[in-house]
Amino acid sequence: MHHDPVITWVALIPGLDGLPEYVANAILISLIIVIMVLIGTRKIRNSDPKDLIIPTGKFSLQNLLEVMVEAILKLISDSLGGDVARKFLMVVGGGIFFILFSNLSGLIPGFNPPTGNLNTTAGCALTVFFMTHYFGWQEHGVKYLKQFVGPFLWLAPLMIPIEIIGHLARPMSLSLRLFGNIMGDHLVAAIFVMLCPILVPVPIAFLGLFVAIVQTFVFTLLSLAYFQGAISHDH
Numbered sequence: 001m002h003h004d005p006v007i008t009w010v011a012l013i014p015g016l017d018g019l020p021e022y023v024a025n026a027i028l029i030s031l032i033i034v035i036m037v038l039i040g041t042r043k044i045r046n047s048d049p050k051d052l053i054i055p056t057g058k059f060s061l062q063n064l065l066e067v068m069v070e071a072i073l074k075l076i077s078d079s080l081g082g083d084v085a086r087k088f089l090m091v092v093g094g095g096i097f098f099i100l101f102s103n104l105s106g107l108i109p110g111f112n113p114p115t116g117n118l119n120t121t122a123g124c125a126l127t128v129f130f131m132t133h134y135f136g137w138q139e140h141g142v143k144y145l146k147q148f149v150g151p152f153l154w155l156a157p158l159m160i161p162i163e164i165i166g167h168l169a170r171p172m173s174l175s176l177r178l179f180g181n182i183m184g185d186h187l188v189a190a191i192f193v194m195l196c197p198i199l200v201p202v203p204i205a206f207l208g209l210f211v212a213i214v215q216t217f218v219f220t221l222l223s224l225a226y227f228q229g230a231i232s233h234d235h
Helices: 021-040 042-046 061-080 089-105 118-149 153-195 201-231
Strands: none
Touching: 021 042, 021 061, 021 089, 021 118, 061 089, 061 201, 089 118, 089 153, 089 201, 118 153, 118 201, 153 201
């Protein structure tokens, strides 16, 4: 049986049409975020800092970005402590923006969310994995390796394999959870749209919005938990 090719937005953009779809979608989302940030921070870059103390009363992209960044900073501060919040803002904030916008892009007809592909979610999860150990080593130095040994040296032969397996399971869990939920939601939405394109997609879209936000929040909370365990001095 012959099937017509599915036309997506990235297939119409020169330079992206020859790339794998999930790569092209991820690049497009990243470009959208960069452009949005450049536009939203244009006033900040071109103004005197004294003029920015009092925010404008009207809604603007700058105000939206400020609210989002403040919320991200508070989330990091509550999880890791206010003294290190800004240190983690770039990696956590960048991940939140990319994952959230990628998830939300699935609500746009003709756009497949990058996070609906396991390659993309695995890349995000591996970034968290390597940054966790980077921050841990940066905080503790060679003493960071002690957490793999356990409380007693004689337990090392047992604890080291267990710790290694536990740490390797983290990116697998993060990537599969995000991929499964976003791919499943997108697939269900597509099926309902094909079966009944009138009215039914409206509640499905709200469900998709809920899933997109919740999965971004879950991924971020788990990432912060891994970071907190890496930099903590309790153990």
